Amino acid sequence: MKRLVEIKTIGDIFPEYKGTPIGLLLEYHNLNKKLDKYSQAQLLIGMCMDNRKHLRIPDNFSYIIRAGGANLRYSEFKISYAIAVGGVRYIVLIGHNKCGMVNLIARKEQFIKGLVENAGWEKEWAEEHFMHFAPMFEIGNEIDFVISEAKRLRLRYPKITVAPMLYNVDNSKLHLINE
Ligand SMILES: [Zn+2]
Numbered sequence: 001m002k003r004l005v006e007i008k009t010i011g012d013i014f015p016e017y018k019g020t021p022i023g024l025l026l027e028y029h030n031l032n033k034k035l036d037k038y039s040q041a042q043l044l045i046g047m048c049m050d051n052r053k054h055l056r057i058p059d060n061f062s063y064i065i066r067a068g069g070a071n072l073r074y075s076e077f078k079i080s081y082a083i084a085v086g087g088v089r090y091i092v093l094i095g096h097n098k099c100g101m102v103n104l105i106a107r108k109e110q111f112i113k114g115l116v117e118n119a120g121w122e123k124e125w126a127e128e129h130f131m132h133f134a135p136m137f138e139i140g141n142e143i144d145f146v147i148s149e150a151k152r153l154r155l156r157y158p159k160i161t162v163a164p165m166l167y168n169v170d171n172s173k174l175h176l177i178n179e
Contacts, residue, residue, distance in 0.1 A: 003143065004166055004175040007031070014176055021061075021090045022163045029056045030173050044082040046072045046149075047094040048101070052169040063088060069101030069139035070094055070146055072153065079153070083160060091153060091160055094174065095146035096167040101139045108134070142166065147179055 005012055007030045017023045021042035027033035035058040043062040047053060048070050055064075063082040065075050070093050072079060082088050100107070108130055115126040139145035143166060150164040166175045 001178050003178050005178065006168075006173055006175050012176070016161075017163060017176075020161065021088075022092055022161065025055075025057060025062070025092060026174055026176070028058065028061075032056075035059075041082070041086050041088055042090065044079060044086070044088045044091045045094060046070050046075070046079075046091065047167070048096055048099055050096060050099065050169070052098075053094075053096060053167050054172070068137050069099055069142070070096075070149065071101065071137060071139060072149060074136075076156075079157070083157060089160055091157075091162045092165055093146050093150050093153070093162065094165045094167050095139075095142040096169050097142060098169055099139065099142050101137055102142060104134045104138045143177060147177060150179075 007013055007026045010027065010031065013023045013026050025043060028035060038058055038060040041060065041063050045055070045062045045064045047064065047066055049066045049068055063086055065072060065078055067075055072093070111130050112123060112126040115121040115129070116123050146164040146166065150162045153160070153162045164177050164179070166177060168175060
């Protein structure tokens with residue numbers, strides 16, 4: 001079975017997501033569905049801060065939390081808010097290929113040099129900053145990470161439906177993931 005399923009027709013959407021805001025997101029973004037009007041959020045989307053991603057969705061349709069690698073471990077209060085006050089019952093986690101949060105250690109020198117040159121930091125501070133935070137933000141592999149993050153959130157918020165997805169930055173399409 002293929003791990004990634006590109007959504008090219010309505011029939012590609014997994015049955016458990018059909019007729020839900022998760023299925024609608026796939027229809028709006030991948031299938032060019034006409035944008036409906038919303039007065040209230042239907043969904044919470046967690047996605048990477050990466051600049052290569054843009055979603056086609058209606059106004060008011062979704063809360064969006066953007067964090068490196070779609071890592072929501074440090075955004076819990078915002079998730080709780082979207083559920084408790086915003087009333088959303090669905091979460092979509094969108095990882096993407098070529099993500100900068102994969103193999104962070106390879107960019108250590110660039111990170112330190114960049115902070116020194118672009119931000120005016122001392123080299124030692126920049127080194128310490130990297131070594132402290134890189135392990136918290138490293139995601140390992142985009143697909144595995146977004147699956148594990150979905151599992152974690154399902155345990156944390158048992159009544160909420162959580163769907164992991166992958167955004168392909170080469171064709172700008174969303175893919176469902178066979179877990
Ligand atoms: Zn990324």
